[in-house]
Structure formats: C-alpha cells, structure tokens
Amino acid sequence: MDHQRLTMAFWSLLALVLIAVFLLVRRHLAGRALRLRAEAAEARLRALAEEERHLVDARLPALAESLRHRPVEVPGARRPEAAEGHEQVLALFADSVRQATARGEQSARATLKSMMRAVQSLANEQQVAISAMQDRHDDPDVLAGLMRIDHMNSQLNRRAQATAVLCGSWPGQQRSASALTDVVRGATSRIRDYLRVNVPAESDVAVVSRAVEPVVLAVAELLDNGARHSPPNTSVEVNFQQAHNGMVVMVDDGGVGMTVEELRRAARLLAGDGASDINRLGDPPQVGFAVIGVLAQRYGFRVSVDTRSPYGGVRAVVFLPNELLTRVSKPTVPDNAVAPPPEQQPPVAPAADTEPARTPGGLPRRRRVRTAEQGTPPSAPAGSAPPDRPVATGLAAWKRGTDSGRATTPPPVAEGNTQA
Numbered sequence: 001m002d003h004q005r006l007t008m009a010f011w012s013l014l015a016l017v018l019i020a021v022f023l024l025v026r027r028h029l030a031g032r033a034l035r036l037r038a039e040a041a042e043a044r045l046r047a048l049a050e051e052e053r054h055l056v057d058a059r060l061p062a063l064a065e066s067l068r069h070r071p072v073e074v075p076g077a078r079r080p081e082a083a084e085g086h087e088q089v090l091a092l093f094a095d096s097v098r099q100a101t102a103r104g105e106q107s108a109r110a111t112l113k114s115m116m117r118a119v120q121s122l123a124n125e126q127q128v129a130i131s132a133m134q135d136r137h138d139d140p141d142v143l144a145g146l147m148r149i150d151h152m153n154s155q156l157n158r159r160a161q162a163t164a165v166l167c168g169s170w171p172g173q174q175r176s177a178s179a180l181t182d183v184v185r186g187a188t189s190r191i192r193d194y195l196r197v198n199v200p201a202e203s204d205v206a207v208v209s210r211a212v213e214p215v216v217l218a219v220a221e222l223l224d225n226g227a228r229h230s231p232p233n234t235s236v237e238v239n240f241q242q243a244h245n246g247m248v249v250m251v252d253d254g255g256v257g258m259t260v261e262e263l264r265r266a267a268r269l270l271a272g273d274g275a276s277d278i279n280r281l282g283d284p285p286q287v288g289f290a291v292i293g294v295l296a297q298r299y300g301f302r303v304s305v306d307t308r309s310p311y312g313g314v315r316a317v318v319f320l321p322n323e324l325l326t327r328v329s330k331p332t333v334p335d336n337a338v339a340p341p342p343e344q345q346p347p348v349a350p351a352a353d354t355e356p357a358r359t360p361g362g363l364p365r366r367r368r369v370r371t372a373e374q375g376t377p378p379s380a381p382a383g384s385a386p387p388d389r390p391v392a393t394g395l396a397a398w399k400r401g402t403d404s405g406r407a408t409t410p411p412p413v414a415e416g417n418t419q420a
Contacts, residue, residue, distance in 0.1 A: 047082040054078055055086055060093055067097045109167040116164035123157040151189070158190040158220055162291040165217070171295070175212040177326050180205050180249065183212060184238050187219035193227040197236045205240070205247055206328040207320065214295040215320065218303060219249060221288040222316040226253030230313055237311070246321040255313035258305065265289075266305050272297035300324060 058075050065072040077083035130150050137143060165171055178186070180203045188197045207215050219238075226236045234254035241248040258266065269289040289305075296303050301324060307315040 044082070047079050051077060051079055051082040051086070055083070055089065059086075059090065063090060063094055064097050067094060067101065113164055113167035113169050116160045116167065116169070119160040120157060120164065123153055123160060126153055127157070151192075151194070154190045155192060158217065161217060162221065162287050165291050165294055166287060171213045171217060175209060177206045177209050177328060178212045179203055179328050180207065180240055180247065183207055183216050184219060184249070186216045187223055190216075190220040191224040191227060193224075193232070193236075196227055196232075196234070197223055197238060199238055200240050203240055204327055204329065206326050208324055208326050211299050211301070211320075211324045214299045215301065215318070215324075218292045218295050218301075219251070219318060221292050222251045222303070222318070225288050226251055226255065226314065226316065229253065230255035234311070243319065246319055247325055249318040249320070251316040251318075252309040252311055253313040254309065254311035257308065257313055263306055269293045270296065270303050270305070 054075075054077070059077075062072050062074045066074055077086060127150070130146055130153060134143065134146050134150070137146065161171060181200060184197075184199050188194045188199060191197070223236055223238075230236065230253040237250075237252045239250045239252075241250060266289050270293045272293040292303050295301075300321060302319040303316065304319075305314050305316045307317060309315040
C-alpha cells in the first residue's frame with residue numbers, strides 16, 4: 001500500500017514538474033516574442049524619426065531652393081519604407097512655396113514699380129529744370145556743372161527705368177524713328193564713361209518708333225557693362241554690320257572676358273529665362289542682362305555675349321530684324337557749321353574759328369544764342385578778341401545724343417499693356 005502511494009506521489013510530482021517546465025518555456029517564448037516585437041517597433045520608430053528629420057533638414061529646404069530656380073538637387077528618401085506619405089507632404093509644401101513666392105514677388109514688383117515711377121517722374125522734372133538753366137546761363141563754369149548734373153541725372157533715370165522694366169513696366173518714353181547712330185549716341189549719354197565710347201559714323205538705317213527707347217536702353221546697359229569691366233584707359237568700340245535679314249550692332253570692349261558660368265547665366269537672362277524674377281538678381285543686384293532679356297523678348301530683337309572681342313574682352317551683339325528697321329535721310333551739315341540737336345535749340349551761325357574755347361574742365365564754352373526778337377548784338381570794339389564759339393561741335397554732338405535718347409514721358413499706360 002505504501003509502495004502504491006509512493007508511486008502515485010512520484011507521478012503526481014513529475015506531472016507537476018512537467019507542467020511547471022512547460023509553463024516556464026511558454027512564458028520564455030512569449031517574452032522573447034514580445035521583446036522581438038518591441039525591438040522591431042523601436043527600430044521602425046527610429047527609422048520614421050530619422051526619415052522625418054531627413055525630410056525637415058534636407059529634403060524640404062532643398063525643394064524650397066529648387067523652387068527658387070536655383071541649381072539644387074532634391075535628395076530622395078533614405079528608407080522608402082519609412083517615407084510613406086512624405087511625397088504628399090512634399091507636394092503640399094511645393095505648392096505652398098510657389099504660392100508664397102508668387103505673392104511675395106508680385107508684391108515686391110508692385111512696390112518697386114511704384115517707387116521707380118516716382119523716381120522717374122522726379123528725374124524728368126529735374127531734367128526740365130536743368131535744361132532751362134542751361135538756356136539761361138552763359139558762365140562756362142556754371143554750364144560745366146550743369147552738364148555734369150545733366151549727365152548724372154541721365155544715369156539715374158536709366159537705372160530707375162531699367163528697374164521699372166524688370167517689374168513689368170513700359171520703358172516710359174516714345175520716340176520717332178531714329179537713326180542707329182543717334183540710338184547709340186542716346187545710349188552713350190546715359191552711362192558714366194561716355195567719353196570712352198567710339199560711336200560709328202552717320203547711318204541711314206533707323207530703328208522704328210516703337211523700338212527706339214527699348215534698343216537705346218539695351219545698348220546703354222551693354223555699353224555700361226563693357227566700360228565697367230574693362231581698363232579705364234581703353235575704349236569701347238561700337239560698329240554696325242548689315243545682315244541679310246536685319247542689322248547688327250556690335251559692342252567690343254577690352255576687358256578680362258567672362259567665365260563659362262557667367263556666359264551661361266548671361267545667355268539664360270538674355271533669352272528672357274527668369275529675367276523678370278527680381279529675387280534672382282543677386283546682392284548687389286545685377287540688372288543689366290536681365291533688363292536686356294526682358295526688352296529683347298518683348299520687342300523682338302536678340303542679344304548675345306558669347307563672342308570674344310578682337311580686343312581681348314567680350315563682344316556683345318544686338319541683332320535687329322528688318323521688322324524693327326526703316327530708312328531715314330542722312331543729315332547734311334556744312335563742314336564749318338555746327339549741327340544743332342534736333343528739337344532742342346535753334347540753329348546757330350557757323351563760327352570763324354576752328355577750335356572752340358574750353359573751360360578748365362575741358363568742356364567747350366557756350367554763350368547765349370540771340371533770337372530775332374532779341375535783336376542783333378552790338379559790334380565788338382576794334383581790337384577786341386573774337387567772341388567764343390556759341391556751341392562747339394563736340395558739345396553739340398554730345399547734346400544731340402542726349403536729346404535723341406531723351407523724350408517727355410507720356411502718361412502712364414495701363415498695367416496690363418505691355419505692347420510697344
């Protein structure tokens with residue numbers, strides 16, 4: 001009996017031990033599975049966090065830069081399995097950036113356009129006052145100062161005009177058809193180093209009325225660029241060349257040339273690609289090629305700077321198609337006469353001397369021109385020196401170029417009217 005009890009107790013204990021072992025093994029396996037699942041969840045959370053940091057720190061900023069038309073490559077996802085939904089975020093972000101950029105650019109353009117209109121209006125009023133003072137004063141020193149102010153005002157007006165064009169405004173001046181030579185003279189009068197520009201002889205080829213001011217402004221930017229990027233003791237040469245379907249204006253400087261990257265940027269802007277985006281003009285802003293690109297695209301001429309100048313610098317080529325050209329008669333002026341600026345001053349009589357008296361600053365002296373109503377000036381006393389030449393040839397040429405590139409600003413046109 002005792003033996004039977006012991007046997008039953010043994011088997012009962014063995015069963016209990018087996019059950020305990022089974023439960024322990026099962027618990028261990030369950031705990032291990034839970035640990036693996038927890039580790040997998042933690043790894044996924046780390047991957048999601050890393051991918052989100054990559055999205056915020058790298059992908060979104062690169063996308064924003066690329067949307068500003070900059071050469072930035074947007075990186076892809078590091079772990080595509082953890083980037084679920086990120087493409088939708090990128091698309092929403094891109095749309096928001098485009099809308100914000102467009103609103104900001106529109107606001108900036110409107111503000112600049114309004115400011116430049118005010119500056120242009122003041123510059124035009126100042127020009128009228130300067131011209132009136134030039135007609136009233138005979139003192140050579142005063143005239144020399146007025147000429148310098150006149151020249152600086154022309155440069156100021158050109159800068160304001162270029163900025164307004166980039167903001168979508170009309171160039172602001174309307175001229176009658178002008179000979180190419182007068183167009184270049186007008187452009188020359190608007191740059192600082194106008195004395196370094198060699199203008200070609202008179203030409204009977206002219207630019208049609210609607211394109212005169214745009215071409216003047218474009219050539220002025222090219223002349224200014226060539227003069228600023230070449231040694232001060234060199235000249236900027238301008239030449240005309242007939243083409244089978246138009247006319248070419250070539251501007252050659254003796255500067256250091258342009259790098260490959262600069263040439264690519266210039267070609268892009270001259271083609272009108274992004275030229276109107278004022279946020280891409282750099283700091284300080286470089287508006288020359290940008291405004292030329294806007295004008296060329298709007299009025300139908302072409303400009304390139306990818307040719308090397310025979311003087312070692314850059315050759316800028318302005319191609320004017322036949323649609324923008326017409327013919328004018330060449331002016332006939334006697335060799336000993338002074339050609340007056342068109343629509344500006346009354347004709348003056350030729351002087352007997354061949355060299356004009358000059359001011360200490362190098363400008364020709366000028367005296368008041370009497371009209372018929374004022375009467376004939378009294379005869380000079382015997383033995384006195386001959387009077388100064390009224391308007392010297394050099395000053396008349398400079399003034400003629402200034403007048404040919406300047407006109408009264410017409411009333412503002414409608415905002416949507418960008419036609420010539």
